[in-house]
Amino acid sequence: MIVRDLNDLKGTERAVSDAKWTSYRLLLADDKMGFSFHITVLEAGSEHTFHYKNHFESVYCMKGKGSITDHGTGETHEIKPGVMYALNLHDKHTLRAEEELHMACCFNPPVTGNEVHQADGSYAAPDDAPAIS
Amino acid sequence: MIVRDLNDLKGTERAVSDAKWTSYRLLLADDKMGFSFHITVLEAGSEHTFHYKNHFESVYCMKGKGSITDHGTGETHEIKPGVMYALNLHDKHTLRAEEELHMACCFNPPVTGNEVHQADGSYAAPDDAPAIS
Numbered sequence: 001m002i003v004r005d006l007n008d009l010k011g012t013e014r015a016v017s018d019a020k021w022t023s024y025r026l027l028l029a030d031d032k033m034g035f036s037f038h039i040t041v042l043e044a045g046s047e048h049t050f051h052y053k054n055h056f057e058s059v060y061c062m063k064g065k066g067s068i069t070d071h072g073t074g075e076t077h078e079i080k081p082g083v084m085y086a087l088n089l090h091d092k093h094t095l096r097a098e099e100e101l102h103m104a105c106c107f108n109p110p111v112t113g114n115e116v117h118q119a120d121g122s123y124a125a126p127d128d129a130p131a132i133s
Numbered sequence: 134m135i136v137r138d139l140n141d142l143k144g145t146e147r148a149v150s151d152a153k154w155t156s157y158r159l160l161l162a163d164d165k166m167g168f169s170f171h172i173t174v175l176e177a178g179s180e181h182t183f184h185y186k187n188h189f190e191s192v193y194c195m196k197g198k199g200s201i202t203d204h205g206t207g208e209t210h211e212i213k214p215g216v217m218y219a220l221n222l223h224d225k226h227t228l229r230a231e232e233e234l235h236m237a238c239c240f241n242p243p244v245t246g247n248e249v250h251q252a253d254g255s256y257a258a259p260d261d262a263p264a265i266s
Contacts, residue, residue: 001201001203001210001220001221002217002221003201003210003217003218004216004219005215005217006216006217007215026193026217026219027217027219031221033219033221033239034167034168034241035167035191035239037191037193037239039193056166058159058166058170060159060170060172062195068134068136073134077134077136082138082140083137083138083139084138084139084170085134085135085136086137086160086164086166087134088135088164091134104195106168106170106239
């Protein structure tokens with residue numbers, strides 16, 4: 001059994017910050033669960049466009065308020081506690097935080113922890129897994 | 134993109150209750166994400182022994198207070214907001230809710246929604262996946 005406290009990850013390499021968001025990687029690929037699990041905090045007033053061409057991701061809102069726009073359909077959905085979105089079609093999307101958002105995120109394949117967002121908003125596929133899209 | 138609100142699942146077949154817990158299945162196997170994602174609420178004062186022989190599960194505490202005992206090692210860990218446990222060894226465990234617990238749970242392989250807890254505390258392996266243990 002692995003037991004980890006988000007508060008113990010602050011200041012470690014498992015707490016990753018980029019422009020206006022911080023992600024706490026509670027599970028990564030080397031934990032061998034078949035998925036990774038992150039808590040991500042997005043700054044109030046921030047807007048983020050991502051396109052995970054090589055990963056499926058689900059995101060559950062625990063706290064805060066915002067919206068998500070699906071670039072494929074043009075639809076915008078409200079984000080509030082209790083709402084989950086799942087990028088089952090590797091959907092390119094824009095997430096907006098009206099208030100600070102606290103999100104619980106699962107990735108398949110699991111993130112290794114070494115990825116950076118590429119210019120197209122994606123993470124590269126892991127070396128040991130074929131690209132999905 | 135799939136968007137679901139936990140509050141819309143109440144009273145549907147995606148809200149599953151057993152003795153002293155309710156699980157809201159926001160993602161199941163047929164969503165084809167490669168994992169399932171559930172929000173589970175455990176009643177204050179309740180105690181639960183599970184042994185997922187055929188699944189990996191991670192559980193993140195969003196709200197409440199309790200403890201978990203790993204039957205393999207005998208160790209007991211505090212459960213509070215920010216703490217995650219991951220059953221990477223299919224660990225038999227007892228979870229206690231001192232206060233009502235709100236947990237975000239990921240399963241691999243994904244739960245189909247038709248499982249029931251068997252006498253040994255496990256879910257059966259999905260028909261279309263080999264048993265892991």
